[in-house]
Amino acid sequence: MEWNFVTESIVKLLLAVFCGFLLGLERKTHNHAIGLKTLVLICVSSALLSLLSSFMATNEVFAPIGRGDPTRIASGVISGIGFLGGGAIMKTGLNIRGLTSAAVIWTSASMGLAIGAGLYIQVGVSLFLVLVLLVGLERIEAKWFPAEKSKTVHLCYEGDDIDLKKIRETIEKHGLIISDMNMSRVIVSKQTFLHYTVKSPARTIYTPLIEHLKELGKLCEFSITD
Template identity: 45%
Template sequence: MGSPWFIDNMNILFRLLAAMLMGGLIGWERERSSHAAGLRTHILVCVGSALIMMLSVYGFADFIHETNVRIDPARLATAVISGIGFLGAGTILFTGKAITGLTTAASLWVVAAIGLAIGAGFYFAAFVTTLLVLLNLWVLNIVEQRYIRRSKAHAITIEGISGILTLERVSKFLYAENITIKRITFIKERSGHTLSSDTLLTELRMNVEIHHEYNPMDIISRMQKIDGVTAVSIE
């Protein structure tokens, strides 16, 4: 039976390639959805975690017979789990209308755990976890959007001529389109830039929820038909 403190070069290569593959699968899903942390980030996290785990288990084998030396294979792994939080925090953004990046931050944390599992030789656990993560990110995302959370947060800014553009007209339009208003800011009577200098403009800034099947360009074109509207933007 071989020593539990020794690993050959072929096993090292296999584990690093496996980490690259499994981290890449999850990263590819994030990349195709244009998230902050994509393919390369997830690969680097997974491969780095696998390397650190192998270093923690096998890197100090020469010292196990030294007096007063105790080997703790989990010590560096604990540091990885704690440290990945800083990288995950960088993907979380507050855009003014919603908090985004939480799922990507969680995927980075799970990818780090997968890398640690591969580095420790837990191939089956790493493989099953990768499949479950892909199921959650891809399949359950479709189910969530279609059956559970059928609307998405957007920020709408409407600019129009004071006295003509009214909150009542905008509210009536949004109600007819089944768009839910979460927050609204009304800025009244400021000088126009594109119109004559004596024209006063009204600006409405709204945080709303729009159904996923709605086309933002179609909403903009119809909003521009509201009396008094001079400009519309949706984020």
């Protein structure tokens, strides 16, 4: 084994650590389960497997001339990394979390394989674009599409003389987007129950909404859940 190959391999593995660290740091700053250790390990192991694949394909001991296939291990990495990506996706109430983290896992693995193949410039450009997009697109989504969390609003009014149109308008004025509504009424106690499925901004203060809803009737119960 030539020393220049060993030196180049060490440089590639260190670069994989750097890329995985930056991607993991971005995820951790947003309080996601996928973080530094996970993405560093994925990126480094992918780079090592890429180096192993290339070495075994070109070394006569493992692969006679004309028989080596450097893409075999890489294709196995691409197939296997899907299990980790699937484990990052979780359903919490009406919301699904982890899709971006799963995509970052794929990105980390692909960068590790590319580093192992020696595509330094391509990896550098990809890393820059990914980090810029992860930060920039989040700000764009927060500004243009603030209602991102699916929640259920439960209301209970005493009596049956409530104005559903005004209640809907009041809810929407406070930044909630209504996607569905169900109503039930208890005849004996003269109570009306309203159940709204809404999209809500990540940070919302509901006290003003409650106060305005109280002005529309005898509000006896309010709750909002994921």
